[in-house]
Amino acid sequence: MRASDLAVPLPLVDRHTTALQAARLVAREGLTGLVITDERGTPQTAVPAVDVLGLLIPGFLRDDIRLAQVYDQKAAEELWLDAGRRTLADLLDDDDLHQAALLQIEPDATILEVAARMSHAHVQIAVVKSRPGAAPLFVTMPALMDAILTLCGDGRPTG
Amino acid sequence: MSIQVVLALIVFVGAYVLIATEKVPRVTVALTGGALMVLLGATDTAGPYFSEESGIDWNVIFLLLGMMIIVGILRQSGAFEFVAIWAAKRARGRPTVVLVLLIVITAVLSAVLDNVTTVLLVAPVTFLICERLAVPAIPFLISEVLASNIGGTATLIGDPPNLIIASRAGLTFMDFVVNLGPIVVVLLAVFTGMALLMFRKHLRYDPVRAARVMALTEREAIRDPRLLVTSLAVIAVVLAGFVLQSVTGLEPSVVAMLGAGLLVLLTRLETSTIFADVEWETLLFFAGLFVMVGGLVNLGVIEQIGNAAAGAVGDRYSGAAAILLVGSAVVSGIVDNIPYVATMAPLVNDLVAVGGDAARPLWWALTLGADLGGNATAVGASANVVVLGIARRNGQPISFWEFTKYGLITTGVTVAIAVPYVMVRYF
Numbered sequence: 001m002r003a004s005d006l007a008v009p010l011p012l013v014d015r016h017t018t019a020l021q022a023a024r025l026v027a028r029e030g031l032t033g034l035v036i037t038d039e040r041g042t043p044q045t046a047v048p049a050v051d052v053l054g055l056l057i058p059g060f061l062r063d064d065i066r067l068a069q070v071y072d073q074k075a076a077e078e079l080w081l082d083a084g085r086r087t088l089a090d091l092l093d094d095d096d097l098h099q100a101a102l103l104q105i106e107p108d109a110t111i112l113e114v115a116a117r118m119s120h121a122h123v124q125i126a127v128v129k130s131r132p133g134a135a136p137l138f139v140t141m142p143a144l145m146d147a148i149l150t151l152c153g154d155g156r157p158t159g
Numbered sequence: 160m161s162i163q164v165v166l167a168l169i170v171f172v173g174a175y176v177l178i179a180t181e182k183v184p185r186v187t188v189a190l191t192g193g194a195l196m197v198l199l200g201a202t203d204t205a206g207p208y209f210s211e212e213s214g215i216d217w218n219v220i221f222l223l224l225g226m227m228i229i230v231g232i233l234r235q236s237g238a239f240e241f242v243a244i245w246a247a248k249r250a251r252g253r254p255t256v257v258l259v260l261l262i263v264i265t266a267v268l269s270a271v272l273d274n275v276t277t278v279l280l281v282a283p284v285t286f287l288i289c290e291r292l293a294v295p296a297i298p299f300l301i302s303e304v305l306a307s308n309i310g311g312t313a314t315l316i317g318d319p320p321n322l323i324i325a326s327r328a329g330l331t332f333m334d335f336v337v338n339l340g341p342i343v344v345v346l347l348a349v350f351t352g353m354a355l356l357m358f359r360k361h362l363r364y365d366p367v368r369a370a371r372v373m374a375l376t377e378r379e380a381i382r383d384p385r386l387l388v389t390s391l392a393v394i395a396v397v398l399a400g401f402v403l404q405s406v407t408g409l410e411p412s413v414v415a416m417l418g419a420g421l422l423v424l425l426t427r428l429e430t431s432t433i434f435a436d437v438e439w440e441t442l443l444f445f446a447g448l449f450v451m452v453g454g455l456v457n458l459g460v461i462e463q464i465g466n467a468a469a470g471a472v473g474d475r476y477s478g479a480a481a482i483l484l485v486g487s488a489v490v491s492g493i494v495d496n497i498p499y500v501a502t503m504a505p506l507v508n509d510l511v512a513v514g515g516d517a518a519r520p521l522w523w524a525l526t527l528g529a530d531l532g533g534n535a536t537a538v539g540a541s542a543n544v545v546v547l548g549i550a551r552r553n554g555q556p557i558s559f560w561e562f563t564k565y566g567l568i569t570t571g572v573t574v575a576i577a578v579p580y581v582m583v584r585y586f
Contacts, residue, residue: 058553059549059554060283064283066240071375072375075371086554
């Protein structure tokens, strides 16, 4: 099994996508992260779903999480009415969050190589290299795990 | 003037320009500048570590380190959030009263903590209160950072330049409180009035929104009461140690490190939490600066300038104090006041050595000018830069000129009050 066997298309977003749109996409598709394209539509980076979650929360609560405790139920629910107005650009431009370039994998890379590189880069999405103009395809963490479990067999040592 | 002196001056001025323009990280500039001074032979290899005259001032470094550890642990307690929300509720959600209380809380906090830590603690809870009140956070944030720079002037540990001045001049914690405390109280009172005047348009009271503040439960901010009690007890002991320096003979750096050690021992937090607030880059920046300035001291540059200044001043110390105060405020509004004070401290030391007691008020002029001048522009003090960043991240950006507009007015007024204070009190 090779990286190309796992490659699937993913919905693409750009820096102008609002946090609410991004959250809907994550929830609907059950995604672990979102691939963000540059102005030309080329995949640029992938943000984990947890960073999208951070965009939904007011910035001051991320700066000081203890403050989340001082809201009562009614006030806490009111806060969500204003959530999601920020865009992914806020994530990309945040100096405190390091957004690495999208991990690129050769299509003929073995599952072991894909697993090693994604683990080392600490990412849940990698792009499979393709010829110019072709629609981008990605290896996602659930697909990779699924492939690994298939190769593991029933888990008993052989030989 | 020898080639060595010329090269050392080029290194020094070049470093200053790079720090002021922020083209290169300031810690990189300071360490490179210090290394070049060693390579130029402006200081020998032992000097940076062991010379009290021209080496790294370990009292300053370890005082900063100790306080950073203490604050890092104390902030886990939720005490600051509790006090700010409690104050907003005591104000019954009236924005004008909330603003006054937050100004006072920030100023008092910044007298015992460094200004950057203070605004980092106060800004998030300010956003929360403003969100509840549906008022813009910008007037509150600007007021708080200006108040923190004023409040920090009052004590030895309130603002980094004060640490350098205290160490060079041999001034104690109580020297600062006695000499600068009264004027800081006056400046704070005046500034509070100014803030209410400057931001009155944004401070509209809405009973419905005020009720939302009253619904906040500040006690929930404190998750670990034992940590709170322990931290406050150790802080009290450390402050007592500072106050009693003349009795115990313990340097503030020793007191701070002992306090930090005690707190680490009593709270048993994870190492990552204990050192989370230690700004290693800032400590290294100080170290590099001390070596750079020490190079000029070793080469006799500072002494020559000091002699020239002493000749020009003669015995006219009141005029010198006024010029030093205003000049320091102007320079500190443009460049970081830490390198400025690191350079000026040995110079003032020379002037005081020549003039004796009559010249000692020059230390207070330098402190007031450098600290109050930090308010003048958005880049005048580190706390200003930090608040601008927080405001941007929270969707309420403060432009350079918006901050500077209020900063210049505040600096103008506070310096105008500080100059006659120094004249009347000391001359």
